[in-house]
Ligand SMILES: Cc1ncc(C[n+]2csc(CCOP(=O)(O)OP(=O)(O)O)c2C)c(N)n1
């Protein structure tokens with residue numbers, strides 16, 4: 001543990017004041033303080049990286065953290081640091097840490113905290129805050145805000161530490177809350193006064209807690225496993241859906257064994273792509289719109305029946321009307337007992353952590369599980385090969401200007417050749433086309449907009465993937481999506497990260513060809529400056545910029561980026577008429593009734 005030698009002055013009340021820095025004032029002794037206790041508590045629990053942005057009252061904390069050997073990645077906007085922390089949680093099963101200043105910095109980090117909670121990513125937002133007495137009396141302190149109260153509804157748990165000797169407990173509670181059960185975001189409020197509070201070093205050391213078993217396994221009940229397998233065994237048209245909870249679990253070999261030993265076709269949700277290679281013969285992705293309505297028993301593994309799965313009902317599932325049940329029986333493997341029945345009836349809930357649940361299922365499945373009926377498998381195979389052939393035809397076209405397909409055909413090849421690279425992805429058309437065209441080969445490599453379809457995660461995720469994942473990053477970005485976090489290309493250059501950003505530049509949100517219906521001077525709210533030269537942003541900070549208008553030029557630029565591992569931004573010019581409103585989710589747009 002780091003300790004500091006400070007002289008402690010007793011105040012008239014006997015309370016400890018901030019450590020004095022003048023030597024020889026009083027008999028000095030081995031002391032520590034709030035700064036060091038926080039750093040030591042994080043290190044003790046295996047945290048090695050902090051994402052954040054300095055300022056009052058945490059400036060010195062960022063310095064001291066770096067001096068202590070922690071990796072401190074400093075961003076240009078807290079929201080991006082927050083997204084980096086959130087995706088670190090997904091990648092590592094350890095809480096990602098985002099450090100911010102009070103009020104405005106805290107609020108900037110809050111979107112990411114809520115995003116982490118919604119997506120079940122463990123993350124801790126650590127924010128400095130202003131003086132409690134002043135804040136609570138609303139006397140107008142510097143950056144005054146009741147941060148704890150504001151954070152509470154947006155995270156799993158929120159804690160405030162007022163005394164240095166409680167930092168160990170505060171950090172331990174935050175870690176447990178973030179990673180145990182269903183993971184999520186946690187807020188830790190640290191008032192400015194806490195940091196310089198001194199205490200005797202040995203007592204400080206004793207106050208820290210190394211959390212034992214922070215995410216205890218939750219073993220499913222045997223009868224729940226049996227009930228699920230009985231249902232699965234009787235299925236004529238079974239289907240497995242793997243969600244990002246399954247990817248998070250890091251139970252990759254067992255999940256693959258579950259799929260392969262049962263022989264059941266599976267669909268990966270977006271961030272579960274690569275859990276098994278997308279080229280796996282049991283993948284039903286290319287026949288999604290066939291298998292959902294046709295299936296009779298569906299096993300959800302770490303996947304929720306939210307909007308991304310049309311709530312498990314309606315026409316997508318073969319229901320007669322928008323809200324009608326399609327007749328499927330569901331098995332739901334999930335860590336949260338209250339997830340079941342959230343949208344439709346779950347006939348066989350299996351509650352536990354995904355790893356333990358899949359292990360328990362495998363134990364009873366054994367090695368002689370009857371394969372699903374062959375007419376089901378061949379019907380899927382037929383659809384698949386038809387759709388794959390259709391896609392191959394589309395990808396082979398070389399239109400001018402380039403469209404999403406011809407550009408993403410290149411990205412697909414590059415990812416295939418670099419299966420360890422992380423693929424960060426956001427946008428609307430730029431997202432949906434990438435998801436369906438670019439195959440993934442390894443688990444937890446596809447990092448995207450998640451449950452909310454949130455724009456702005458791109459550069460924060462890219463930084464985290466490069467720093468924490470230590471691999472090449474390829475970020476496929478809509479031009480609108482990129483704009484939300486574009487300034488972080490400076491961060492990417494500053495830390496010299498192997499990030500290749502590809503902007504699918506169609507001059508706007510969804511498309512670039514909209515006009516102001518009044519004929520007035522203002523452009524449509526959906527379009528940007530035409531032929532914007534985004535690559536110059538990267539060049540401004542010493543990275544490599546490329547402007548490409550053909551698939552061949554895109555391929556050459558991406559190959560060079562990966563060879564050199566230099567920060568690179570490729571401005572890929574896409575036909576501004578190629579996209580559709582909201583990509584694949586056009587139907588969710590409320591449109592004004594036609595007069
Ligand atoms: C934080 C946030 N703000 C706004 C939106 C609404 N939205 C969805 S996609 C999108 C941008 C789509 O444009 P682009 O990234 O250029 O992708 P394209 O469809 O043009 O390829 C926006 C603004 C959102 N999802 N998240």
Ligand SMILES: [Mg+2]
Nearest residue numbers: 478479508510
């Ligand atoms: Mg666009």
